[in-house]
Amino acid sequence: MSMKKYVLILGAALLMAGCGSSVKLDDVPVEDRSGASVAGADSNAAGKNGVTSVDLDKSKLGTAPVGPRIVYFDYDSYVVKPEFQSVIEAHARYIKADKNRKVAIEGHTDERGGREYNLALGQKRAEAVRRALGLLGVADSQVEAVSFGKEKPAVQGGDEAAWSKNRRAEISYR
Amino acid sequence: MLKRSLLCLIAGLAVLPAWAQFRVEVSGIGLTQLPIAIAPFRGDDVSPQKMGAIVQADLERSGQFRLIDASGSGLDENARPDMSPWRQKGADSLVAGSVTRLADGRYDVRFRLWDVVRGQDLGGQSYAVTVGDLRLAAHRIADFIYEKLTGDKGAFSTRIAYVTKAAQRYSLWVADADGENAQAALTSPEPIISPAWSPNGAQLAYVSFESRKPVVYVHDIASGRRRLVANFRGSNSAPAWSPDGRTLAVTLSRDGVSQIYGLDAAAGGEPRRLSQSSSIDTEPAYAPDGKSIYFVSDRGGSPQIYRMPASGGAAERVTFTGTYNISPSISQDGRWLAYISRVSGAFKLHVMELASGNTVPITETSADENPSFAPNSRLIVYATKQQDREALMTTTLDGKLKARLAGQGGDIREPDWGPFQKQN
Numbered sequence: 001m002s003m004k005k006y007v008l009i010l011g012a013a014l015l016m017a018g019c020g021s022s023v024k025l026d027d028v029p030v031e032d033r034s035g036a037s038v039a040g041a042d043s044n045a046a047g048k049n050g051v052t053s054v055d056l057d058k059s060k061l062g063t064a065p066v067g068p069r070i071v072y073f074d075y076d077s078y079v080v081k082p083e084f085q086s087v088i089e090a091h092a093r094y095i096k097a098d099k100n101r102k103v104a105i106e107g108h109t110d111e112r113g114g115r116e117y118n119l120a121l122g123q124k125r126a127e128a129v130r131r132a133l134g135l136l137g138v139a140d141s142q143v144e145a146v147s148f149g150k151e152k153p154a155v156q157g158g159d160e161a162a163w164s165k166n167r168r169a170e171i172s173y174r
Numbered sequence: 175m176l177k178r179s180l181l182c183l184i185a186g187l188a189v190l191p192a193w194a195q196f197r198v199e200v201s202g203i204g205l206t207q208l209p210i211a212i213a214p215f216r217g218d219d220v221s222p223q224k225m226g227a228i229v230q231a232d233l234e235r236s237g238q239f240r241l242i243d244a245s246g247s248g249l250d251e252n253a254r255p256d257m258s259p260w261r262q263k264g265a266d267s268l269v270a271g272s273v274t275r276l277a278d279g280r281y282d283v284r285f286r287l288w289d290v291v292r293g294q295d296l297g298g299q300s301y302a303v304t305v306g307d308l309r310l311a312a313h314r315i316a317d318f319i320y321e322k323l324t325g326d327k328g329a330f331s332t333r334i335a336y337v338t339k340a341a342q343r344y345s346l347w348v349a350d351a352d353g354e355n356a357q358a359a360l361t362s363p364e365p366i367i368s369p370a371w372s373p374n375g376a377q378l379a380y381v382s383f384e385s386r387k388p389v390v391y392v393h394d395i396a397s398g399r400r401r402l403v404a405n406f407r408g409s410n411s412a413p414a415w416s417p418d419g420r421t422l423a424v425t426l427s428r429d430g431v432s433q434i435y436g437l438d439a440a441a442g443g444e445p446r447r448l449s450q451s452s453s454i455d456t457e458p459a460y461a462p463d464g465k466s467i468y469f470v471s472d473r474g475g476s477p478q479i480y481r482m483p484a485s486g487g488a489a490e491r492v493t494f495t496g497t498y499n500i501s502p503s504i505s506q507d508g509r510w511l512a513y514i515s516r517v518s519g520a521f522k523l524h525v526m527e528l529a530s531g532n533t534v535p536i537t538e539t540s541a542d543e544n545p546s547f548a549p550n551s552r553l554i555v556y557a558t559k560q561q562d563r564e565a566l567m568t569t570t571l572d573g574k575l576k577a578r579l580a581g582q583g584g585d586i587r588e589p590d591w592g593p594f595q596k597q598n
Contacts, residue, residue, distance in 0.1 A: 037448050049310060049333065051348045051357035052398030104387065113521060114413045114500045114514060114543055115367050115588070117470060117477055119381075119388060120425065120432040120454040127430060128438075145427070146387035147409045151365035 043143050066094045070101075071129055071170040072164065075110075078124040080132050088129065092136035101137070105129045106170045107147040110155070110163035115149055121168075122147035129169045207237070208323055211244035211265040214283070216272040219309055223308040225273050225283060225315070229548065231352060232330040235568060236552065237575035239323075244268070251286040253300055260290045267323060269294075271315070273308070278428035280304055280332045296322050309355050329548040332591040334555060335359070335369040335378055336566060338585025340585055345382060349397055350589070351548070353566060353579030359395055370413045371592040372439075378590075379403070379413035379422060390424055392439070403442055414458040414467075415439065416484065423458035423467060434458045434469055436486075437520065448486040459502045460484065468492065468502040479513055493526070493535065504528075505551035510571060512545035512554050523556050525571055536573035546591045555579070555589040 059118040067143050069091065080088065107126030109118040125147035133143055155165040205331035210233065214226040216239055226244075232526040242265040248272035249255055255557060261270050271285030299318060301311045310331055317328030332351045344366045349356035360366060364383040371378060376395060379389045388411045390404035404410035408427030414436075415422060422439040425432050432454045435445035449455035453473040466481050471489070473480075482489040494500040498516035505512075505598040511526040520540035526533040541559040547553070553568050560578070565586035569576045579586075 049348075049355075049357075051359050051395055053358045053361065054393075054398045054400065055361045071217070087446065106386075113498065113516070114457075116425070116457045117454070117500045118454045119367075119411050120427075121430050123427045124454070127427070142239060144387070145408055148365070148388070148428070149367075151367065151383065172386075 007115075014163050071125075071169045071171075073125055073167045073169070075163070075167065078121075078128045080128050086172075087131045089136060092133050092138050095138050095142055097174065099142070101142060102174045103143050104172045104174055105143060105145045106152075106172050107135075107145065107149075108152060108166055108168050108170070109150045110166045111150050111153060111158070112163070113150075113174070115151070119147050119149035119151075122149045125169045129171070151166075179333055181574050193512045204546055207240040208266055210240050210267040210269065210323070211242040211260055211263065211290075211320070212242040212269040213247045213249040213271075214246075215270075215589050216250040216281075217274050221273040221274075221281065223306065223312065225271060225285075225308070225312045226269075228309060228312035228352075229269065229319070232313060232328075235352065235575075236328075236330075237570035237576040238320070238552075239534065249252060251284045251300075255288065257290050257293045257324040258286070267319070268314075269319060273297075276302065281308055281311075283308070283315070285315050287322060302427070309350055313350060315350070326552060327550045327593065327594070329550040329552070329591075332549055332595060333371075333375070334546075334566075334579075335371060335588075335590045335592065336557075336586055337366050337369065338586050339365075339564075339583050345376070348378075355398060359393060359398070360400075367588055370415060371590055372415050372591055373417055373419045375551050375593045375595055379415065381411045381413065385422075390422070392422070403437060403439070404445070405514075407551055412456050412458060414460055417462055420445075421484075425456040425458070433454050433546055434467070446486075448491070449482065450483075450486065450572070457501055458526045459504055461504050462506050462508050468503065470500045476564050481513070486567045499524075503545045503554070505547040507551040510547070510551065512547065512556075514542055514545070523554070523558075523569070525554070525573075534573065536571075537567075537576075538570055539567075542586055546589055548591050549594045550565040555591050557587045557589060 011092055019114030068087050075115060094105055105126040109122045126147055130143050130145040153166045155162040195345040208471040212230050218224045218226055230241055231472045234241055242263050250272040251270055253270055268284055268288040268290050274282045276282050280302050282302050284300040287298050313331035316330040321330055330351055334351055335348050337346055343588040344362050345358045346360040347356040348359050348364050348368055350390055360410055362384050367381045369378050378393045379394060382391055388409045390410045390413050391405050392401045404424045406426050406428040410424060410426055410519050412425040414423050420435045420439055424435055424437060426435050433447060434449040434455050435444050436448050451473045453471055455469055455471045457470040458467045463483055466477055467484050468481050470477050471480050478491055478499050479493040479502045480489040481492050496515045497511055499588040502516045503512045511528055514521050515523055516522045521542050523536045523542040523545055524533050545554050545556040555566060555568050557564060559595030564587045566579040566586050566589050567576050
């Protein structure tokens with residue numbers, strides 16, 4: 001093995017060790033301020049329990065090229081209602097038209113209950129839309145179902161009017 | 175504030191300068207409490223941290239102590255106090271100490287604990303600390319007193335992690351167990367949930383949405399170095415450390431439904447599926463002996479808590495009352511299960527004694543979340559909503575004494591109580 005090749009592999013290994021996996025760091029700038037001291041305390045004063053702060057910049061948001069992109073769900077339900085079939089068909093056509101298109105189905109819940117369990121419930125909604133797209137011939141490789149649980153409500157509020165707007169799956173192009 | 179003032183009046187305690195930073199809101203009174211007098215430390219008036227007040231707040235929050243007014247006593251660790259006035263006040267124990275600035279800028283903190291009834295010296299300690307470690311020194315004093323007088327190890331000098339949301343910024347904080355002295359470990363425009371301390375207290379695993387999907391990071395607290403450990407297709411969430419720190423249990427949806435997997439915490443690599451169902455399985459929590467994993471599953475039609483061997487296999491159901499039982503947390507002594515149960519539409523913290531199955535609701539609030547035991551198994555920290563703001567509370571296991579933790583502005587959530595720290 002040439003030295004150059006060895007250095008390249010070593011470099012790649014170091015990169016991977018640093019990132020752990022293949023997250024796109026372009027989209028997710030990570031500002032590592034390891035050298036900076038904790039606010040309000042000098043390095044001597046920080047003491048034994050020092051914590052180094054990391055700040056993440058705002059990541060870019062996806063755009064929706066074809067009409068409505070949100071499917072709403074009933075309470076405690078993961079069934080895509082017939083009224084949203086046309087939305088899913090429009091996106092299925094659009095995704096199939098270009099094999100390079102990548103889409104994320106982002107499941108959401110209302111605010112009631114635990115964060116992790118809601119994350120799993122939102123995942124079920126996202127999977128339901130992913131399966132509906134699959135039935136219309138969309139390749140699995142183009143679609144990823146993910147969940148935000150109750151972390152990203154579309155509407156703030158503690159009543160059914162808000163909750164019904166938050167129980168949703170969003171079709172998001174990446 | 176009014177409520178606290180009233181309580182102070184009822185308890186016959188004068189509101190004194192030493193109480194100025196005392197932010198524990200007591201909402202109930204325990205039954206058997208040890209009466210203790212903690213004199214303001216000599217030097218507290220010029221110290222950046224009021225040692226006596228911090229020790230008082232710690233002990234009161236534990237629910238095991240009743241504080242006897244010791245203001246104006248003018249004692250320090252060198253005094254040989256006359257015990258009779260303290261006996262008259264009803265104190266069984268007395269603490270006196272001092273805090274002194276040293277020439278190098280550090281502080282010398284000393285204290286002595288007295289058995290008032292027997293007139294006996296129960297010992298003391300001294301610490302030379304930086305200004306940043308003054309609170310830590312006070313928490314260690316509280317630990318010393320707690321252990322001497324109750325026989326149980328104190329957990330005041332431990333740390334908690336929690337998440338705040340303020341002005342669309344999410345921050346992961348590491349704070350003292352009383353919520354004070356918070357330092358931001360991570361700030362992000364996207365949500366952060368489910369922080370989980372590694373058993374050695376050096377790292378936090380958590381779920382971050384920074385890449386527009388939930389992925390699991392392991393974050394070294396001291397250096398700020400982060401490692402992406404679970405970024406598989408679909409959602410990655412609910413990290414839980416095995417007690418030996420070798421395995422990270424996570425929930426992955428890579429196979430189409432949320433299931434629990436085990437990851438090598440250091441090397442990563444291919445996850446090993448631990449739960450086997452076609453339903454939601456999530457929120458893994460290792461038993462302290464590492465032999466089993468408690469988790470939430472809706473395989474029976476509603477979310478309930480189950481237990482399975484840590485290597486996977488047949489699961490047995492643990493909760494049977496109600497139709498929504500989530501977020502299991504097991505005490506380090508293995509005796510207690512804390513979880514959230516939905517009762518008449520309200521989400522309430524419950525504590526189950528595992529040996530008997532006896533279960534007690536702990537709170538009057540209706541949006542409780544995410545309980546986590548102190549490492550000495552004597553307190554639980556949990557998130558709830560008060561006056562429409564998210565707040566952190568601690569409670570004794572019987573629910574008789576609760577305290578609202580101090581913390582940042584904005585909504586505070588997702589607490590995780592860290593392990594005992596090495597005394598170095």
